[in-house]
Amino acid sequence: MKSLRLTSGMLLAFILAMGSLLAPVAHAATRDAASSGELNGAQRAALYAIAAQTWRFFDADLDPNTHLPLDNIGFNGAPARGAYTSPTNIGVYFWSVVAGEDLGFISHKQALQRANATLSEVEKLSKWQGFLFSWYDTGTGHRISGPGGSDQEGQPVQGAFISTVDNGWYATGLILVRQAFPELAQRATALFDAMDFGIFYDNGDQSTNITAGQMYGGYNADQGPATFHYGMLNAETRIAAYIGIGTHKMPGDVWWRTWRTLPADFTWQGQPPQGSNETYTDPQSGKPFTIFEGHYSSNNINFVPSWGGSMFEGLMNNLIIPETTWGKHSFGLNDQRYAQAQIAYAKQTLHYPVWGLSPASTPDDTGNYLAYGAHALASNSNCCPYDETAVTPHASFLALKVAPQDAFKNLEELLVRYPSLYGPYGFYDAVNPTTGTVGHRYLVLDETMIIAALDNALRGEKMQQHFMQDPVIAAARPYLEGERFSI
Secondary structure, three states, X not given: OXXXXXXXXXXXXXXXXXXXXXXXXXXXXXXXXXXXXXXXXXXXXXXXXXXXXXXXXXXXXXXXXXXXXXXXXXXXXXXXXXXXXXXXXXXXXXXXXXXXXXXXXXXHHHHHHHHHHHHXXXXXXXXXXXXXXXXXXXXXXXXXXXXXXXXXOOOOOOOOEEEHHHHHXXXXXXXXXXXXXXXXXXXXXXXXXXXXXXXXXXXXXXXXXXXXXXXXXXXXXXXXXXXXXXOEOOOOOHHHHHHHHHOOOOOOXXXXXXXXXXXXXXXXXXXXXXXXXXXXXXXXXXXXXXXXXXXXXXXXXXXXXXXXXXXXXXXXXXXXXXXXXXXXXXXXXXXXXXXXXXXXXXXXXXXXXXXXXXXXXXXXXXXXXXXXXXXHHEOXXXXXXXXXXXXXXXXXXXXXXOOHHHHHHHHHHHHHHOHHHEEOOEEOOEEOOOOOOEEOEEEHHHHHHHHHHHHHHHOOOHHHHHHHOOHHHHOOHHHHHHOOOOO
């Protein structure tokens, strides 16, 4: 399809033509204009229209029996209703409620009612030592074996997997509830305090064990930790390190023992890391740590890689952790470089007209899900690289903070080239940039990343502001401020 230049005014007109909006509060789109970054008024109006359309999803996505968020909703032959949910889905759903209030789509009273209803169900969910299991049926609230799997409520929990990262995102929802809704703070804190993130920390001998001091990927209930570790710090999994350090359940060692790049003798990694050794003093313990500040380079851009090269890995944390503010020489800078490197890779290396490689629905209506990422940004690219055949709109929204004009232009290009990518709840989840085929699904995780990113972009980093007031999140500040990446 021949590319047409779509202006921000045309973008707004296109979105408005897709259907009536939610009668949004008109002045919400212009609040905090001075602190919104580089977006101009017309661009902000267009993004606000997208936010209003996206908000519709969260009305449709809740199961009326439990007030738990469905994993996904599908159209055009895609599976219509993913009636299961996860700890991540539950945690980030609370973000969407707060963003809805921030953006003026619901009142504080309505937001409180929604948060209370879901929190009440979460209090009833079966747990292990305060942690949520991997999957629940949204119709019954029962623990299940997996999406569409068997009911396991009341069965022995021994060996059931407790995910480190999923419970990290669940924990962020509880932190946000206690910050945004004082009326619910005591209950949210009780749920939060019931979890000891220290069980995910490998406290082995760091002088002899290369992975000691890192996080296990999970814990097998009543048995012991998982057999794999989270080795890369630039991944969505670092949310659990933020929580562990902030609750003092993990020592600051986890920050320094988790790698910026894989060790140089891991010859199967994407490219030989560049950089040098640097010594830091841990802000909490005062212990010295000498680490290799390493980086990769792609299209003449230096960056700290992730595991699979996806935008989700690099930028999801920045939705709620003010990395760009606190980590100007560490993750704040890397979030910018990482986004720039992925944009360059998609356009210059893959020769795609659009960018945004991140885990998403497959660009068809099978209901499948796949990890997508830029191979050059991946640590493991010689081992098992992510796929590169789909672009997801949520990646552009993740980049709004660090590359606002690039992100907005990419959204324009997605709409003009693939108009069927926009549906009743805003952008569908994925498109094949070569064939134009679309995955007509909405995932609660991806829709929440979109609405949270728009809350930050249109309301002066409002989502980040909610979190940075909490002492658990504030504990990250000296780690982000004190480090200097080699990029």
